[in-house]
Amino acid sequence: MTTATTDAPTPHAGHEPDPRESYIETTHSLAGTKQGALSWLTTLDHKRIGIIYLCLVLLAFLMGGVFAVLVRIEHLTQGKTIVDADTYNRIFTLHGVVMVFLFIIPSIPAALGNFILPIQLGARDVAFPRINLLSVYIYVLGAGFALYSLIHGGIDTGWTFYTPYSERSNSFVIPMLTGAFIMGFSSILTGVNFIATIHKMRAPGMSWGRLSLFSWGLYATSIIQVLATPVLAITLLLLILDRLFDLGIFNPKYGGDPILFQHFFWFYSHPAVYIMIVPGMGIVSEIIATFARRQVVGYWFVAMSSLGLALLGFLVWGHHLFVSGMSEYAAMVFSALTFLVAIPSGVKLFNWLATLHKGSISLASPMLYALGFIFFFTIGGLTGLFLGMLAVDVHLTDTYFVVAHFHYVMVGGTVMAFIGGLHYWWPKMTGRLYDETLARIAYGLVFVGFNVTFLAQFVIGSRGGTRRYWDPPPQFHQLHVVSTVGSWVLGLGFIVMLVMFVRSLTGGAKARANPWGSAAVEWQTSSPPPLSNFAVQPTITRGPYDYHLATPDELSEDR
């Protein structure tokens, strides 16, 4: 993939680091040469920034996970199990807010994308390294506001902050809204940075047709981040002003409209679903190509379906409002547009399956997560079509069916892809291998636990079990117990995974540059990569999945 040119290694301001010294060891940073933690806190290196984001989003995932477990434990017995109804409202709200705004939105783009994207482009860094660092601090500031609200008892509005209740609730709504508002700018800056990076920072020979599908996914994601997030920002700002000054924008008493909030909110939050899933699909494309040893079938279809999802994502927000009071003609249009989403999603699924067909498949742990993604996303996507049907939606709105549907997409889709990507690029990021047996055990627990937890909720919801009830009707009790037990298995899977990764960091075997035998660009540099990503500027001579052009030596595996 990379052929050495005669160029000198990249010079860096002030001093010339050893081009082979890994990004972890180097002491180069914004403020010149710095040691220890300070060299991380002031770093401009996209790889270190990606690692910082990774640590932050994993902390958020842990916090959101604890709230999830508490929600499930509350349903273990009828009536009160551990918390009262008011606390229950706060816990499920905090689970949603933390998982959406602190974890899942930045998870793949800001953590894995930051690390991998410039390397896949053959670039030395993102286009705006200072803005990249700024985005981390903006995220931390926003998270600080969210934590402030949380420490003071959190909020009880649901993560969607629907008016009119969010204007009346006496919980700490304003700090939480401010936190989400601020974190939005972190997301926007990442998007701006990635768009400029993909357009302007590609290495010689890196044509659009040689771009990795993960990069295409991030490109589509960045467009959504830039165009949708500001609408959330103005919505939250209006809600904050409404609460502070009684402006009445969302209050009919003064000529405003609470439904307008729902339109505004979902104009961001539906595209946000694609911010979550599209980069995950990119990861799945990478993993499937690597572990099937094949060119991805229909490369351009897979790449363009990411952009198709980004575009359609802006046109379907109304399907969240079918029962909120909307003209039936508008509802029909939104329903029809919603069905269109199945086309680019189906293009991806069928192309992945076609890629697997007659591939040389290796069932290593990243591949297991990719296959799990296909399984979960198919269920999550198809149940989404049920919800897009107007008549069915009237029955299913605000039931556990909706909860199970979006958890199949968000957890079964995005989180599986994120964890799969973490396994896949772990040797590149840390320079260490991990224990494959433990990884498979963790995968088995996650797969089984997840299905038990949420298949039960599909059944509850289709029978009319309403979401967000502190004390569900008794006929659903048994299924709730099944779901709760499933959540313990799921949680155990993540604990095993944590142990596996910690053991890898402390005593894992050293990874070679290309432990999976992949043909993609990022595996051509050492593990972990040097500060400027490649010891010499790469010139790209083939696509990331051109296995027929790679030498057998390049593609040999570690295990």
Next chain:
Amino acid sequence: MATDSSSRRPTFLADHFDTAEQQADAAKLGMWVFLGQEILFFAGLFVAYGVFRSWHPDVFSAASHALSKPMGTANTVVLLFSSLTAALAVRAAQRGARHQTTALLLVTIACALAFLVVKYFEYQHKFHTGLLPGQWFGVPRTFPGGAVMQRGEAAPALPAGAGAFFSLYFVMTGVHALHIIVGIGVLTWILIRNLRGQFSAEFFTPVDNVALYWHLVDLVWIYLFPLLYLID
């Protein structure tokens, strides 16, 4: 790409770029994308305006007469002129005419400040006559520097729902004024960098980008002015 050796790298060229063109192109593209998100940010307000006005066309029409057309017109002229001077500043920077750039940036900043002064007097008038948002509508309030008028003394008799118009008036012009203040900040930053001699005919991208931002702030006002002041 990747042909210049380290000895010939200009000082303004960051390490991770290969050429000055690449750096300038990336910065320009980044700025345009950022302006895209600015437009979407304001779009939420324009949509709210469209919805509320379509519901209460008479109220909006009557309430718009309570705004001062002369002051709005004056501010429009001031902003348009500042956009011209910002564009000329970019041209001067491109030609390497440092002193001219400084003068034009100073005029731009002065216009921005003049806009805010006019805005201050407009807000003051609204507060004193009770032309206020939502629940505050119709009740005169104090505002720094000026006497409070009696209820209905200077304001025309407005229908009860006019509070919604003034909610949007204050939020839209307020968020816009915030952008003016940020603009003054970045224009000053560019002015200082120019005084330090950091720009030349080879490198003036920051001047260009700040001027782009300033044009957007101007553009938003071009829409706000007729929508709020000139409904009839």
